[in-house]
Amino acid sequence: MAPEEVTYLHLQPVVIYEEDARDLAQRLDAFLKASRSSLVILIDRSGQIIAERGYARKREADELAALAAAAFAATEQVAKLIGENSFSVLFHQGEERNIHLSVVGESALMLTAFDDRTTLGLVRLYAGEAAESLMPVVQRIQSRSGPADLPDVGDRKLFAGS
Amino acid sequence: MASINYAQREITCKIVYYGCALSGKTTNLEYIHDHVPATEKGGLVSLSTQGDRTLFFDFLPLEVQDVGGFTAKFQLYTVPGQVVYNATRRLVLRGVDGLVFVADSQWSQAKENVESFQNMIDNLSQYGYSLDSIPYVLQYNKRDLPSVAPPHYLDFTLNRRNRRVPVFETVAPNGVAVFDCLNAVCRLVLAKLRAA
Numbered sequence: 216m217a218p219e220e221v222t223y224l225h226l227q228p229v230v231i232y233e234e235d236a237r238d239l240a241q242r243l244d245a246f247l248k249a250s251r252s253s254l255v256i257l258i259d260r261s262g263q264i265i266a267e268r269g270y271a272r273k274r275e276a277d278e279l280a281a282l283a284a285a286a287f288a289a290t291e292q293v294a295k296l297i298g299e300n301s302f303s304v305l306f307h308q309g310e311e312r313n314i315h316l317s318v319v320g321e322s323a324l325m326l327t328a329f330d331d332r333t334t335l336g337l338v339r340l341y342a343g344e345a346a347e348s349l350m351p352v353v354q355r356i357q358s359r360s361g362p363a364d365l366p367d368v369g370d371r372k373l374f375a376g377s
Numbered sequence: 378m379a380s381i382n383y384a385q386r387e388i389t390c391k392i393v394y395y396g397c398a399l400s401g402k403t404t405n406l407e408y409i410h411d412h413v414p415a416t417e418k419g420g421l422v423s424l425s426t427q428g429d430r431t432l433f434f435d436f437l438p439l440e441v442q443d444v445g446g447f448t449a450k451f452q453l454y455t456v457p458g459q460v461v462y463n464a465t466r467r468l469v470l471r472g473v474d475g476l477v478f479v480a481d482s483q484w485s486q487a488k489e490n491v492e493s494f495q496n497m498i499d500n501l502s503q504y505g506y507s508l509d510s511i512p513y514v515l516q517y518n519k520r521d522l523p524s525v526a527p528p529h530y531l532d533f534t535l536n537r538r539n540r541r542v543p544v545f546e547t548v549a550p551n552g553v554a555v556f557d558c559l560n561a562v563c564r565l566v567l568a569k570l571r572a573a
Contacts, residue, residue: 228379228570236384261472263380263389263452274419277438281452282422285433288468365381365388365571366445373441373449373563376412376556 229259230359231266238352239266246345251333253312256326257319257349258284265323265353283316283326304342306335315339319346323353378472379570389450390566391472396479397486397493398430398458401518404549405479406437406453409559412552413439431457434469444567451563458493467500475566476513477558480535482525482546491534512565514543516558521548 231239243255247269254269256276262284267276287305294302305316315327315338325346329338379390394402403423410421417440424433435455442448456466478497480490498508517531528546536542543565545558 227573228381231380231382231384233384236382259378259380259472261378261391263378263391263472265380274438277419277450277452278422278436281436281438281454285424285468288471289433289465292464292468365567366447367571368444368564368567370564371444372556373444373560374409374413374417374439374556376409376552377414 227359229263229265229356231356235352235356236266239349240268242345242348242352243268245348246327246341249344250327250329250338250341252327252329252338254326254328255345256280256283257353258324258326259357260284260288260322260324265356269328279326279328283314284324287316287324304339315342317342317346320350320353322357323349325349379474379566381570385448386446387448387450388444388567388570389452390474390563390570391452391454392475392477392562392566393469393473394453394455394477394479395466395470395493395497396458396516396518397481397489398460400458400479400481400486400490400493401547401549402455402458402479403431403435405477405516405518405547405555405558406435406455408549408552408555409439409453410437412556417441430459431455432462433457433465449563449567451566453559463496463500466496467503470497470500470506471504473501473506473511474569475562476508476511477516477562478513478535479516479518479549480531482517482519482531483522484524484526487526487530487534490531494535508538509540512562512569514545514558514562514565516545516547516554518547518549520546520553521551 256267257265258280262281264280291301303318307314312330319325419438422436426432437453440450456469543561545554547554
């Protein structure tokens with residue numbers, strides 16, 4: 216039996232500096248304006264947010280990112296079952312709001328929420344352009360290794376419970 | 378994988394509760410969700426079957442303000458314990474920063490615990506991860522039940538790698554040692570990030 220394929224992922228943390236955040240925000244804002252969408256979240260494949268712009272309730276973006284990354288990972292496995300490497304776009308249509316999910320390179324996803332003030336075609340068109348412009352920034356961020364100047368928590372009880 | 382955002386002064390880490398079916402992974406998250414102040418948590422998202430068994434995962438975002446000038450965000454996930462859901466277990470492990478292995482302490486589950494622990498190692502290896510390089514703790518759960526194996530037996534079967542890890546004897550529905558275990562894994566993950 217052939218050995219199963221191993222996907223090597225690095226365990227180094229992703230480090231985002233002011234300059235990266237500014238570059239991402241500029242590109243995501245341009246996309247939001249052009250596509251007339253209400254929210255865009257740049258997510259790494261493990262479900263963590265790299266950047267977000269637009270309107271989301273507090274912590275709504277965390278849940279959206281975790282669920283979207285999982286949905287994308289699951290459909291990637293479905294794609295493999297039918298001989299495709301991956302599906303590059305996922306679209307979920309609601310009655311009032313819709314979700315468009317597309318890849319940004321191999322390690323990130325872009326989630327866009329939009330309503331009837333725009334169209335799927337417009338979102339798709341500008342999502343492709345946005346992915347191109349975001350890719351170099353994402354690669355720059357993900358190619359760094361982690362810094363050492365993080366806080367020492369020692370024995371601090373982070374969560375007390377009640 | 379963890380992210381450190383200097384622009385927003387945020388550290389975000391992913392912690393996965395792993396273990397065999399019905400060992401109490403979801404119960405851990407439910408207890409934590411019920412006993413963390415609203416300012417420190419998001420909603421508990423559960424993707425479960427009609428019979429309340431985990432189908433894909435549970436997800437609970439937590440955060441702590443002012444950790445050395447950062448907000449530390451911990452995203453807690455569980456995996457589905459049932460053997461048939463291995464593909465989804467593997468997906469949840471992607472980008473994991475820390476693990477809590479939840480063992481069912483009952484004698485009757487001894488084999489299932491060992492198989493699940495090995496399954497965790499195998500699934501990590503699919504991403505090129507090794508348990509030797511990921512912070513993790515062990516949780517011996519259901520200590521209130523009558524027919525449980527003693528901790529030294531569970532150590533013998535589960536905590537026998539070169540690196541011995543912290544162990545917590547828990548009763549998840551009552552919260553016994555649940556927060557001690559959570560705090561321990563969070564501290565280990567932050568310490569590992571600091572040393573990166």
